[in-house]
Amino acid sequence: MTDIRADIAGQTGPGDASFGDYVQLLKPRVMSLVVFTALVGLIVAPVHLHPVEALAAIIFIALGAGASGALNMWWDADIDRVMRRTAKRPVPSGAVEPGEALGLGASLSVLSVVMLWLATNALAAGLLAFTIFFYAVIYTMWLKRSTPQNIVIGGAAGAFPPMVGWVAATGSISIEAVLMFLLIFMWTPPHFWALALFMNSDYEKAKVPMLTVTHGRRSTRNHILVYTLLLAPVALIAAFTSIGGPIYFAVSLVLNLLFVIGAFRLWMRREERAEADKYAAEKRFFALSLAYLFLHFAAFAVEATPWAHALSTYVGWETASWL
Amino acid sequence: MALTREHELHKRRQGRNIGVLVVLLAFVALVFGLTIAKMTTGDQLQGFDHTYRIEMDPGARTGGADE
Structure with missing residues (x-):
């Protein structure tokens, strides 16, 4: 055998x-x-x-x-x-x-x-x-x-x-589904461009036309700021629909403030400074972007609980009629 | 000795086979559970059994005649 x-x-x-x-x-x-x-x-x-x-x-x-x-x-x-x-x-x-x-x-x-x-x-x-x-x-x-x-x-x-x-x-x-879609859609560019800022060599080697490769880091920082500023109202408007409420609004307000401040910091930074500290701020912004999305969706989930409904009723929170 | 020694490849294949078995069993369980869930939450259904039943005829129930 x-x-x-x-x-x-x-x-x-x-x-x-x-x-x-x-x-x-x-x-x-x-x-x-x-x-x-x-x-x-x-x-x-x-x-x-x-x-x-x-x-x-x-x-x-x-x-x-x-x-x-x-x-x-x-x-x-x-x-x-x-x-x-x-x-x-x-x-x-x-x-x-x-x-x-x-x-x-x-x-x-x-x-x-x-x-x-x-x-x-x-x-x-x-x-x-x-x-x-x-x-x-x-x-x-x-x-x-x-x-x-x-x-x-x-x-x-x-x-x-x-x-x-x-x-x-x-x-x-419905509008709620569209807003959840838009929240991730508008969040994606700043999230990935922050990653591209400190992983640029990878994309360059692979000849993938990331913004950092084709237009440079300065332009990427501008784009991150613009998309972050456009993202904030989308995230905050969701608070006034049936899936939002006071808890979501508070969470979203804090996260968007932090995100906009972070984007401003990236926008202000010069390349020499970023290279000197090995893109520490960019890495922090990337980590913040992960927390940003997770906490927004966690807040949506919390708003669906009976306790959150009771709180909304208690504070007289109302959904916007124009949405 | 050498004839009965397990090669790493066999362990990998065994692991893959067990993995596929678990996935298939889970899929069968899910489809079964889904069927039960659909049957318990859906509308009442009656199958055709070769005899006329007035409760299955919408026209007869409303008293209207077929055109």
Whole structure:
């Protein structure tokens, strides 16, 4: 009898990746943000799903996001290989074959959309399909390598999950869903450009036309300030809709003050100063941007509790009639 | 000795197989749970069973005649 083990020592091929490698293909960190924002979209909606339906909706929205992540890794393997931050991803590291990433991404895309349709409604499934298409085709295949405004438009893909969550529960799009979308959409540019300020060499090596590469750091700092100033009113207006309230307003006011101050600081900084302290302020602003988004959505979730409703009634908080 | 030694590749494959098994079982459980949830929260349904039932005929219930 021949032992096949003797022939495979140290050799791996297609299909020999570990389970964890396939999980990495789905970008679990991005998925966690999607799960959180989609869950908030479901929680704050005026219509409540059966808990199992809500769980299914969250799982399939996350799966759709993971599928678009796999498609992104399949397409971007060449530039991921060049960038230090992404070189260890499953496809550029050789753990997973590009065709496997494509197959997994495409099949999970179809599965997640069909299952979300069956679990909730056609509009939510359609929005999820559009989100996957937007991220995989519009952003990854087209905008990312062709324009410095790539993340501005591409940011829409990351902004859809709370809207999909809301639509899964209600079956329709309303001002609240649009504001949650706009909050992430307007937040994405300052968040990624702050990252680009201190990861510039990576994008330059990969020839990705990030704003820092095409227009320089000065212009990027200007853009960060402008988008941060545009973001603040969007975030604050949400306080006067059915998903907002006094707690959200207080949280949002503090966070936007900090964010605007941070953006002003970045705008005032000279490159020599930033290089001298190894982009400490830029890294702080990036960390603040993560807290900014998390706390805004956490505040939405808190406003959906009975205690927050009681507080709103107590202080006489009213939603704006013009919204 | 060498004939029975487990290669790292086998451990990886085993881990992957167990992972796929868990995912498939979870998927089956989710679809089952979803079915039960839909059945308990949805409207009352009646299947067609080859006999005329007046309660299933909207025209008969409202008293209107079919055009």
